[in-house]
Amino acid sequence: MRSAIIDALDRADFKGSQAHRANIDDILWQELSDAVWVLASLNDLGGSECAPLQRSLRHRLSGIRHRCLLLSAFISGSNVKRADERLATSADQRAYALEVLETTLTGDARRHLLRLFEGNETSLGRSLNEDFPQQSMARDQRLALMIVPGGHRLEPWIRACALYATDKLLVEGMTDVVVEALDDDELLVRQTAAWALSRITPEGWHESIASRRDTFPDAWIEQLTQTTTQDHKESLMFLTVEKVMILRSVSIFAEVPEEVLADLAGYLEQLDVAAEAPVYEKGALGRTMYIVADGKVRVHDETHTFVELGPGELFGELTTLDPEPHSASVTAVDDAQLLALDRDALYELMATHSTVLRGLIHTLCLHLRDKGRRR
Numbered sequence: 001m002r003s004a005i006i007d008a009l010d011r012a013d014f015k016g017s018q019a020h021r022a023n024i025d026d027i028l029w030q031e032l033s034d035a036v037w038v039l040a041s042l043n044d045l046g047g048s049e050c051a052p053l054q055r056s057l058r059h060r061l062s063g064i065r066h067r068c069l070l071l072s073a074f075i076s077g078s079n080v081k082r083a084d085e086r087l088a089t090s091a092d093q094r095a096y097a098l099e100v101l102e103t104t105l106t107g108d109a110r111r112h113l114l115r116l117f118e119g120n121e122t123s124l125g126r127s128l129n130e131d132f133p134q135q136s137m138a139r140d141q142r143l144a145l146m147i148v149p150g151g152h153r154l155e156p157w158i159r160a161c162a163l164y165a166t167d168k169l170l171v172e173g174m175t176d177v178v179v180e181a182l183d184d185d186e187l188l189v190r191q192t193a194a195w196a197l198s199r200i201t202p203e204g205w206h207e208s209i210a211s212r213r214d215t216f217p218d219a220w221i222e223q224l225t226q227t228t229t230q231d232h233k234e235s236l237m238f239l240t241v242e243k244v245m246i247l248r249s250v251s252i253f254a255e256v257p258e259e260v261l262a263d264l265a266g267y268l269e270q271l272d273v274a275a276e277a278p279v280y281e282k283g284a285l286g287r288t289m290y291i292v293a294d295g296k297v298r299v300h301d302e303t304h305t306f307v308e309l310g311p312g313e314l315f316g317e318l319t320t321l322d323p324e325p326h327s328a329s330v331t332a333v334d335d336a337q338l339l340a341l342d343r344d345a346l347y348e349l350m351a352t353h354s355t356v357l358r359g360l361i362h363t364l365c366l367h368l369r370d371k372g373r374r375r
Contacts, residue, residue: 042057251362280326
């Protein structure tokens with residue numbers, strides 16, 4: 001909400017008066033305090049097991065930097081805003097942006113914001129910690145604080161990633177925290193907590209879920225129950241966090257923020273296709289895009305195979321954009337798991353996130369170039 005308000009003020013070309021300065025300084029102080037908390041969290045987590053959580057925290061940090069610069073621009077002028085546009089580009093442009101900040105900003109804002117954009121995460125955390133003291137925590141303590149955040153306003157996606165990391169790290173001592181998350185207001189958090197609990201205590205999680213069944217979709221609980229009776233490597237159900245990881249591997253979604261992909265994951269239908277079974281036949285009308293999550297499929301015309309596609313690759317995107325009969329058939333080479341995205345959901349995502357539209361345009365260009373080379 002704060003990001004939306006600040007971006008709206010920026011689009012309206014808002015210029016703060018002297019009377020606004022104290023209020024803006026207070027908001028900047030809150031943002032900087034939040035940044036130091038995020039940096040302390042990244043320092044406490046460590047390890048590749050927490051990679052999705054670390055990415056979500058770094059995205060939050062990027063949002064803090066963006067808001068801080070716009071807030072400063074309301075008082076200091078447009079040069080600060082131009083610095084925001086340059087900071088993510090080349091090293092030379094970054095150096096220029098930092099110089100702009102140094103010459104434009106004044107007082108505490110100058111000192112703190114320069115620190116926020118300089119150095120690596122470890123040195124940055126140490127330097128800001130002087131004015132915003134943070135307590136170092138064990139990894140399980142930090143995870144617990146993210147799952148049940150108390151005074152911290154954490155996005156549901158960050159908290160779901162913390163629950164996902166809890167399983168990856170096999171943190172059995174956090175069972176009580178995970179159970180508490182079963183009553184969260186957000187469905188994403190509740191579902192991830194139920195999944196994590198089923199992995200931490202495979203034999204006893206049903207008891208915790210039994211009294212809360214009305215807060216979960218029946219089909220979801222049924223799938224989770226089936227999953228816990230099998231080897232975890234042969235899971236029947238992709239968790240939302242796992243769907244997001246799959247979407248990130250697809251080129252058209254690579255630049256879309258993960259919390260947005262988490263919303264998109266709710267539109268994806270998971271399909272299990274047996275080896276040699278058809279996904280669709282040539283001539284069938286298409287309006288669905290498919291992403292290979294596991295296994296392999298082949299695109300063919302009768303016995304002639306055009307290409308085989310594996311995890312992270314997609315097909316059917318052209319007929320999704322412009323529904324028409326498929327020009328080829330697609331059949332599973334071996335047992336495959338696919339994620340299907342309907343045309344209406346894709347159009348809604350393109351309307352709200354230009355990065356998806358750019359990704360699709362890039363994909364179409366690749367198709368055209370490939371077609372030209374084959375000629």
